[in-house]
Amino acid sequence: MNSRVEKIQISGIRRFYEKVQKVEGAISLTIGQPDFNVPIDIKKAMIDVIKKDKTTYTSNAGIEPLREEISNYLRKFNINYDKEEICITVGGSEGLFAVLSAIINQEDKILIPSPAYPAYESISNIIGAKVVNYSLNDDFTLNVDEIKRKIKEENIKYLLISFPSNPTGAILSKENRNELIKLIKENDIIVITDEMYSAIIFDEYYSVAQESEILDKVIYVSGFSKIFSMTGLRVGYFACKNKFMKEIIKVHQYAVSCAPSIAQWGALEGLKKSLDDVENMRKTFELRKRYCIKRLNDIGIEVIEPKGAFYIFPSIKKFNMSSEDFCTRLLKEEKLACVPGTAFGTLGEGYMRISYCYSNEVLSEAFNRLEKFIKKLNNNY
Numbered sequence: 014m015n016s017r018v019e020k021i022q023i024s025g026i027r028r029f030y031e032k033v034q035k036v037e038g039a040i041s042l043t044i045g046q047p048d049f050n051v052p053i054d055i056k057k058a059m060i061d062v063i064k065k066d067k068t069t070y071t072s073n074a075g076i077e078p079l080r081e082e083i084s085n086y087l088r089k090f091n092i093n094y095d096k097e098e099i100c101i102t103v104g105g106s107e108g109l110f111a112v113l114s115a116i117i118n119q120e121d122k123i124l125i126p127s128p129a130y131p132a133y134e135s136i137s138n139i140i141g142a143k144v145v146n147y148s149l150n151d152d153f154t155l156n157v158d159e160i161k162r163k164i165k166e167e168n169i170k171y172l173l174i175s176f177p178s179n180p181t182g183a184i185l186s187k188e189n190r191n192e193l194i195k196l197i198k199e200n201d202i203i204v205i206t207d208e209m210y211s212a213i214i215f216d217e218y219y220s221v222a223q224e225s226e227i228l229d230k231v232i233y234v235s236g237f238s239k240i241f242s243m244t245g246l247r248v249g250y251f252a253c254k255n256k257f258m259k260e261i262i263k264v265h266q267y268a269v270s271c272a273p274s275i276a277q278w279g280a281l282e283g284l285k286k287s288l289d290d291v292e293n294m295r296k297t298f299e300l301r302k303r304y305c306i307k308r309l310n311d312i313g314i315e316v317i318e319p320k321g322a323f324y325i326f327p328s329i330k331k332f333n334m335s336s337e338d339f340c341t342r343l344l345k346e347e348k349l350a351c352v353p354g355t356a357f358g359t360l361g362e363g364y365m366r367i368s369y370c371y372s373n374e375v376l377s378e379a380f381n382r383l384e385k386f387i388k389k390l391n392n393n394y
């Protein structure tokens with residue numbers, strides 16, 4: 014076995030999800046799958062291309078009309094990549110894997126946030142990179158001074174940022190974006206920005222990729238799993254300058270050849286016709302977010318308001334239990350599953366992640382169960 018692989022663990026989110034399957038009647042707020050169907054125009058387009066037998070390999074980089082449409086879509090947000098600078102991947106996951114394995118040498122140091130989406134650290138470990146974590150401010154915003162310090166002290170070559178964040182829901186502020194752009198200009202680093210949830214934002218959207226001058230140091234990763242609720246169809250993408258593209262595409266080619274052809278045509282139709290569906294979904298998530306905050310506050314649980322994605326990351330520190338114990342007891346005693354904060358890194362201790370991509374009825378019952386559990390804890394059971 015590869016000893017680096019032996020040392021890493023299956024994602025804590027999945028591990029907890031599996032536990033839930035064994036508890037009858039459990040409600041699970043664990044998974045990042047929007048509870049919306051794939052927009053109808055995407056489904057029709059996929060049926061149509063099956064009938065037309067567009068089921069062969071596509072070019073390694075993906076079908077040209079989709080790359081062109083992504084380029085147009087990103088330009089609406091002042092992110093300027095040509096279609097040749099975009100590669101379609103098998104979900105954001107394969108994009109991240111191809112990017113990190115193509116550009117990082119063993120022992121190179123990469124700065125990764127904690128808490129964060131677990132794949133960053135695990136992929137880095139698989140490829141033999143050295144992970145250095147950076148913490149976040151108390152409101153989960155970026156602490157640019159800490160990043161600056163670590164880059165200097167630790168000889169960092171790569172910086173990973175991800176907004177809106179899974180698990181915290183934090184987004185990049187204008188001020189932080191500008192500070193980051195300055196930092197990227199002044200340092201010899203490469204930045205990977207994972208913007209999987211960029212379509213689900215409840216405030217202004219800012220990205221370091223909006224500064225064209227630094228695009229020779231930035232690799233942008235995103236995809237359609239969340240925006241079009243098509244997690245099982247596996248289409249993502251990354252965008253970057255040719256010096257990166259020509260290397261990353263080799264890894265992508267030898268790993269997967271290309272993303273699924275049918276789903277690529279579906280995503281193309283989605284960008285052309287389904288952005289209204291996305292807006293409706295975003296609005297629904299915003300309402301649910303408000304509901305979650307109200308219920309948590311009423312129960313007496315502290316929470317930082319998320320500004321994007323569909324997760325909320327309340328503090329459970331006052332209950333003096335590890336997040337794993339808290340979530341295990343919550344599941345056992347009240348049949349409610351949330352993900353322990355430590356599934357997102359050591360600095361996730363003291364928190365749990367609630368995914369609110371569930372119906373109002375499910376959320377209402379889930380918070381009733383949480384309320385019951387907290388009452389019990391407050392009475393020292």
Ligand code: PLP
Nearest residue numbers: 045104105106130179209236238
């Ligand atoms: N990046 C982030 C922040 C995510 O939360 C996820 C999935 O949950 C991914 C990337 C991977 O996305 P995909 O399902 O398209 O592989």
